[in-house]
Amino acid sequence: xxxGWYDRRTRKTRDLxxxxxxxxxxFEVRRVQCKRCHAVKRERLDCLADNPFYTKxxxxxxxxRCRSSSIKDIARELxxxxxxxxxxxxxxxxxQLAKAGTPGPxxxxxxEISIRKGHTYRIVVSDLIRGxxxxxxxxxxxxxxxxxxxxxxGPKKTKGIRLAVMDMWKxxxxxxxxxxxxxxxxxxxxxxxxxxxxxxxxxxxxEYRRLSGNSRRFIKGQKYTLLSHRENLTMAGRRSxxxxxxxxxxxxxxxxxxxxxGQLWGYERExxxxxxxxxxxxxxxxxxLEPYEKFAEMIDRHWDGIAAYCKPENKVSLGFVEGLNNxxxxxxxRAYGLRxxxxxxxxVLTCMLPTL
Numbered sequence: 596x597x598x599g600w601y602d603r604r605t606r607k608t609r610d611l612x613x614x615x616x617x618x619x620x621x622f623e624v625r626r627v628q629c630k631r632c633h634a635v636k637r638e639r640l641d642c643l644a645d646n647p648f649y650t651k652x653x654x655x656x657x658x659x660r661c662r663s664s665s666i667k668d669i670a671r672e673l674x675x676x677x678x679x680x681x682x683x684x685x686x687x688x689x690x691q692l693a694k695a696g697t698p699g700p701x702x703x704x705x706x707e708i709s710i711r712k713g714h715t716y717r718i719v720v721s722d723l724i725r726g727x728x729x730x731x732x733x734x735x736x737x738x739x740x741x742x743x744x745x746x747x748x749g750p751k752k753t754k755g756i757r758l759a760v761m762d763m764w765k766x767x768x769x770x771x772x773x774x775x776x777x778x779x780x781x782x783x784x785x786x787x788x789x790x791x792x793x794x795x796x797x798x799x800x801x802e803y804r805r806l807s808g809n810s811r812r813f814i815k816g817q818k819y820t821l822l823s824h825r826e827n828l829t830m831a832g833r834r835s836x837x838x839x840x841x842x843x844x845x846x847x848x849x850x851x852x853x854x855x856x857g858q859l860w861g862y863e864r865e866x867x868x869x870x871x872x873x874x875x876x877x878x879x880x881x882x883x884l885e886p887y888e889k890f891a892e893m894i895d896r897h898w899d900g901i902a903a904y905c906k907p908e909n910k911v912s913l914g915f916v917e918g919l920n921n922x923x924x925x926x927x928x929r930a931y932g933l934r935x936x937x938x939x940x941x942x943v944l945t946c947m948l949p950t951l
Contacts, residue, residue, distance in 0.1 A: 658687020741770035782900035794886035
């Protein structure tokens with residue numbers, strides 16, 4: 596315990612505003628000489644942010660505002676420098692992560708996001724039960740990058756994982772089998788349905804090339820009408836869909852097959868799910884829908900990862916990973932791209948956490 600100080604100086608620090616008036620605190624900051632190392636150090640004040648010209652509560656106020664607004668808007672409103680706002684927000688997000696801690700997940704969702712052009716990817720792992728991302732990293736979407744997550748999690752928490760939800764990307768599956776062999780692997784419904792949507796679009800384009808004259812006018816410009824769920828269409832979209840399906844028998848068949856395939860995730864017994872799939876696959880016979888036949892072969896090759904959803908213990912929300920991806924795209928779009936990868940990592944990991 597120190598009975599005196601080495602020297603002292605007066606400092607002015609910005610605090611929370613009062614109405615439209617900026618508030619500054621003026622106080623003395625002392626330097627003391629450490630008795631152990633004899634070095635002169637400035638005393639640490641818990642009320643100050645990492646940037647000592649601002650209080651911690653002001654930094655947290657800036658960080659909370661940045662959750663829903665861009666750095667540029669907050670800097671203009673609070674009369675701050677752009678880099679200052681970013682630094683204060685990073686301190687706020689680091690405090691959020693420190694408070695949330697590192698959970699031991701039971702069910703994880705794995706996906707990749709593109710951070711810039713040129714196939715530059717990073718992996719995002721989410722805790723599906725707690726509903727929050729817990730890891731962002733890797734150099735690409737390889738097996739080695741996926742292994743970095745399990746190394747960071749540690750062997751004890753890795754053994755607690757009972758379910759891993761992912762797309763059908765082989766490196767993710769191989770890394771999970773190597774590090775968490777006890778975990779059941781479940782392929783994400785939304786990625787599978789995206790493959791089916793792509794197959795439907797190939798049928799649409801093939802029909803457009805096959806037809807000529809006035810027959811083409813029903814197909815042209817109707818890609819998203821076909822790929823959207825009927826309940827999400829406007830009245831004009833539903834009329835266009837009805838006209839299209841009435842005018843083209845092959846597209847009508849392909850559309851009905853796409854809509855019915857979603858029933859696969861409603862079964863609670865693998866045997867019934869398999870029977871449904873075999874009947875669905877048999878209905879492709881004589882329909883001349885080659886993209887659908889290739890899709891059915893892909894489902895057959897990855898059947899174990901799809902049938903895993905039939906087990907009661909694997910009933911988790913499959914929409915969280917896709918929803919998180921959309922949220923990350925909004926973050927990137929609002930910032931017109933993020934070059935600071937550490938800042939993007941903090942934004943991703945805290946986007947589902949409560950405010951401080």
